[in-house]
Amino acid sequence: MKEYSSMDTIMDTKLSTSYHVEILNSLELSGVLSHKLQLKLNVPVMLMRNLDAPRLCNGTQLRIVKLGQNILGATILTGVGKGNSVIIPRIPIIPTDLPFQFKRVQFPVKLSFAVTMNKAQGQTLQVAGVHLENPCFSHGQLYVACSRVSNAWNLHIFAPDGKTYNIVYILN
Template sequence: MRVRLFNDFHSGHYAETLLKIGDGRMTVDTEGMITLTEDFCNVVGSESELVAKVYTYLHNNIHDDQWLCERAILAPKNETVTKINENILDEVMGETTEYLSVDTVIDSENSTSYPVEFLNSLELSGVPSHKLKLKVGVPVMLMRNLDAPRLCNGTRLRVTHLGRNIITATILTGAAKGESVLITPELENYI
């Protein structure tokens, strides 16, 4: 879209390279790995270094909505997302609040023969983690449509209050930018 709307050549090169990667048209080495060049991305050696590069001067910019909306780290696995989120939360001042998904059943006939602890430890693709840790002031991104077009997949929000039974956030992007919303713990696994 940026290429078409703004004649952004750099975005066009980036999009073309992404398509080559996705289509398997990149040159691979003997181990089947591709080499990413500096003109395509900034290579880092660890998750901590990635957080430091993407969220440079986090302490100074944590309250700048525009600055936050220009940055995101996406990862394919929940374990990686959890590590990166914990690195970022460690950098933000304030108390961490932990939310847990619902792990009980009303009808015991619908229960499984697996222990709840085992089920809660699973990190499955497309399924939110059992634990969600947040702090007031941090940005979050919705991963599911809750109330389209206001609250849809990819909407950025800033957490403004963490209650026992409710999360309050301000919408940072989209048609409802600036609106405050309440999210109940039953929906907490959608953040």
């Protein structure tokens, strides 16, 4: 396993003494990659930014094949570039919803052992498991989850008491 730490810096040099690096490292913000990223070879990850559309888009699933210092080697598992080898660099991310600007440089990936129904839309999977402990909460989501596999024997559903609610809108 290899651990990658982000490089966090304040954009305004006048504020650099007010916000220490440890504080910046501790920030966990929506849309901003984590400070620490732990990866192993062959682990599945999901790309969190558009890098090279249409092959490398937000939501593309990859398998890590090389762990470098500033690059990751990966194989695309889903989408247009399925089966292609790619290199993923560290990229800068500058959040805009803070009272100060800082830059975090990190790999734009997250571990991806599971995906949401929305992220699975448009994908074809060999095997899928659907966890329905909480009912589907939006029109069409149950259909999306169940229609990702081409063989019904490869669809596994967990629903307490064997029941769930499906929301369907009927237009008049």
